[in-house]
Amino acid sequence: xxxxxxxxxxxxxxxxxxxxxxxxxxxxxxxxxxxxxxxxxxxxxxxxxxxxxxxxxxxxxxxxxxxxxxxxxxxxxxxxxxxxxxxxxxxxxxxxxxxxxxxxxxxxxxxxxxxxxxxxxxxxxxxxxxxxxxxxxxxxxxxxxxxxxxxxxxxxxxxxxxxxxxxxxxxxxxxxxxxxxxxxxxxxxxxxxxxxxxxxxxxxxxxxxxxxxxxxxxxxxxxxxxxxxxxxxxxxxxxxxxxxxxxxxxxxxxxxxxxxxxxxxxxxxxxxxxxxxxxxxxxxxxxxxxxxxxxxxxxxxxxxxxxxxxxxxxxxxxxxxxxxxxxxxxxxxxxxxxxxxxxxxxxxxxxxxxxxxxxxxxxxxxxxxxxxxxxxxxxxxxxxxxxxxxxxxxxxxxxxxxxxxxxxxxxx
Amino acid sequence: xxxxxxxxxxxxxxxxxxxxxxxxxxxxxxxxxxxxxxxxxxxxxxxxxxxxxxxxxxxxxxxxxxxxxxxxxxxxxxxxxxxxxxxxxxxxxxxxxxxxxxxxxxxxxxxxxxxxxxxxxxxxxxxxxxxxxxxxxxxxxxxxxxxxxxxxxxxxxxxxxxxxxxxxxxxxxxxxxxxxxxxxxxxxxxxxxxxxxxxxxxxxxxxxxxxxxxxxxxxxxxxxxxxxxxxxxxxxxxxxxxxxxxxxxx
Numbered sequence: 001x002x003x004x005x006x007x008x009x010x011x012x013x014x015x016x017x018x019x020x021x022x023x024x025x026x027x028x029x030x031x032x033x034x035x036x037x038x039x040x041x042x043x044x045x046x047x048x049x050x051x052x053x054x055x056x057x058x059x060x061x062x063x064x065x066x067x068x069x070x071x072x073x074x075x076x077x078x079x080x081x082x083x084x085x086x087x088x089x090x091x092x093x094x095x096x097x098x099x100x101x102x103x104x105x106x107x108x109x110x111x112x113x114x115x116x117x118x119x120x121x122x123x124x125x126x127x128x129x130x131x132x133x134x135x136x137x138x139x140x141x142x143x144x145x146x147x148x149x150x151x152x153x154x155x156x157x158x159x160x161x162x163x164x165x166x167x168x169x170x171x172x173x174x175x176x177x178x179x180x181x182x183x184x185x186x187x188x189x190x191x192x193x194x195x196x197x198x199x200x201x202x203x204x205x206x207x208x209x210x211x212x213x214x215x216x217x218x219x220x221x222x223x224x225x226x227x228x229x230x231x232x233x234x235x236x237x238x239x240x241x242x243x244x245x246x247x248x249x250x251x252x253x254x255x256x257x258x259x260x261x262x263x264x265x266x267x268x269x270x271x272x273x274x275x276x277x278x279x280x281x282x283x284x285x286x287x288x289x290x291x292x293x294x295x296x297x298x299x300x301x302x303x304x305x306x307x308x309x310x311x312x313x314x315x316x317x318x319x320x321x322x323x324x325x326x327x328x329x330x331x332x333x334x335x336x337x338x339x340x341x342x343x344x345x346x347x348x349x350x351x352x353x354x355x356x357x358x359x360x361x362x363x364x365x366x367x368x369x370x371x372x373x374x375x376x377x378x379x380x381x382x383x384x385x386x387x388x389x390x391x392x393x394x395x396x397x398x399x400x401x402x403x404x405x406x407x408x409x410x411x412x
Numbered sequence: 413x414x415x416x417x418x419x420x421x422x423x424x425x426x427x428x429x430x431x432x433x434x435x436x437x438x439x440x441x442x443x444x445x446x447x448x449x450x451x452x453x454x455x456x457x458x459x460x461x462x463x464x465x466x467x468x469x470x471x472x473x474x475x476x477x478x479x480x481x482x483x484x485x486x487x488x489x490x491x492x493x494x495x496x497x498x499x500x501x502x503x504x505x506x507x508x509x510x511x512x513x514x515x516x517x518x519x520x521x522x523x524x525x526x527x528x529x530x531x532x533x534x535x536x537x538x539x540x541x542x543x544x545x546x547x548x549x550x551x552x553x554x555x556x557x558x559x560x561x562x563x564x565x566x567x568x569x570x571x572x573x574x575x576x577x578x579x580x581x582x583x584x585x586x587x588x589x590x591x592x593x594x595x596x597x598x599x600x601x602x603x604x605x606x607x608x609x610x611x612x613x614x615x616x617x618x619x620x621x622x623x624x625x626x627x628x629x630x631x632x633x634x635x636x637x638x639x640x641x642x643x644x645x646x647x648x649x650x651x652x653x654x655x656x657x658x659x660x661x662x
Contacts, residue, residue, distance in 0.1 A: 006660075013651040020644025023526050024639050152608040157620045159608075160634050177628050181557065185471045192460045206429070214461040241461075253618050 033162030157180035170226030300407035468542035494586035
């Protein structure tokens with residue numbers, strides 16, 4: 001009798017262990033819908049950035065209020081990685097009802113931009129051999145793995161709601177939908193609050209939601225073809241809320257992404273004959289380093305103002321004289337000059353020489369100088385190549401006098 | 413069967429006499445009141461709806477299955493076993509002409525009844541609060557979903573209780589069982605976040621499984637899997653717990 005009881009216990013424990021182990025194994029081996037969705041995204045991103053010769057991506061977005069379109073946008077990008085060309089056509093309908101179209105084309109030698117308002121093509125010839133990177137794989141970026149892990153944790157048990165339907169031709173349909181009951185209360189509250197800030201009544205075309213705001217439904221659907229490429233992805237979110245008059249608004253947000261003409265997309269250079277064209281040559285590409293810093297040698301100045309009797313009055317000038325500049329260092333003098341009527345301000349006037357070394361970017365230099373009172377002050381110099389100006393920032397309180405740290409070149 | 417019934421009634425009466433039930437009702441009520449206050453505050457303060465009358469019980473459930481329900485279950489499970497070991501009450505219980513298996517089963521059944529009762533209290537109170545204070549969004553389907561969620565939540569709670577019973581039979585001291593249970597609970601919860609791909613294997617992640625039953629497209633395979641995993645856990649814990657209980661000398 002004693003032995004029999006033990007046998008029964010052993011058998012029963014084994015059954016339990018077996019049940020657990022086999023299910024657990026099946027669970028680990030089989031990929032969940034969420035994992036398959038992630039794989040689809042990764043494969044698509046990888047193939048787009050490395051493998052495919054050409055493809056077309058179509059992204060549309062629409063926001064509706066009770067079924068009426070508030071705003072929408074549609075972007076079609078044709079990318080030919082083989083020839084390094086791409087063109088994109090976009091159409092946007094804003095909240096105010098404005099319709100905006102734009103067109104862009106680029107290849108190795110030229111960039112063409114069409115402006116709708118002027119119906120003009122701006123053709124920019126590229127002088128530097130720039131390679132327009134068509135598509136960067138976001139999963140290769142630094143920190144992508146950490147983001148993925150955080151996402152996994154946030155998604156948590158919601159990932160069980162991702163469904164997979166496998167079609168006989170090897171393609172997969174992945175879908176998921178969450179109703180208000182399943183959206184975790186905290187996520188619902190935070191996103192509702194965020195959206196309430198959006199629909200705060202400042203823009204008259206948008207409904208002003210004040211109460212009973214909640215996320216009603218979130219759903220998504222994606223089609224992955226037999227090659228593992230994500231051919232389409234549709235995301236929908238429905239938000240409900242009431243305005244001050246107690247009227248219910250149901251706002252729906254839809255995003256649809258489609259990928260088509262894989263390895264079959266032709267990017268056409270637009271035919272500009274008979275069109276209004278403005279030709280342009282690209283400005284020399286300003287790299288991370290300045291090629292010829294010598295161009296900054298010379299005198300730079302800006303004005304010192306005060307506010308007097310409700311008007312701005314110029315009381316003097318500040319000067320930065322760069323006497324010597326090369327790749328590694330910048331040497332010069334800073335001084336201030338005051339007009340004769342405002343000599344009393346000259347008491348705070350400063351004058352010093354500097355000899356500073358550039359930081360690694362060869363645009364910036366920092367140094368310290370000691371005032372007569374014995375205090376040390378930090379100064380930051382930044383050479384602004386785009387504006388042709390020098391930013392000379394002295395870390396001090398300007399008091400009543402007004403000036404900025406941008407210095408313009410003095411030309412005789 | 414009559415013997416088992418007698419043992420069961422005996423256990424239930426012991427539990428009832430210990431006022432643990434009153435504590436459970438009181439805590440459940442407090443959770444619902446606090447939750448409702450937060451929702452009302454959110455609604456008047458921020459204009460967010462928070463929840464409708466149907467969603468409130470689900471919100472309460474989502475909070476309690478991870479907090480007070482396991483806690484109260486642990487308390488009762490430990491009470492049924494450990495405190496009897498230390499009070500030497502077990503000797504008295506065991507001197508009755510009832511087999512140890514029946515006593516063990518009666519104790520487990522008592523815990524299950526307690527969980528059921530606690531779920532029912534939460535269900536009734538939260539439904540009432542939901543209807544009194546929240547925007548009316550009630551539908552028959554919604555009501556059915558609440559009943560379903562609360563009912564299916566019983567299963568992972570039973571498995572959890574069996575796990576605690578197993579622990580209670582390893583350690584004699586009630587306090588250490590309680591701490592080990594809580595520690596284990598937290599470790600499993602953290603593990604489910606860190607190793608999210610294996611989270612379905614942890615007993616603590618099954619606590620949320622009522623969510624699956626609410627999905628718009630019914631996930632048969634997932635529910636089946638989780639049920640099998642819980643069944644596996646349940647059988648193992650029950651057998652191991654009974655084995656220890658049977659071998660113990662008092």
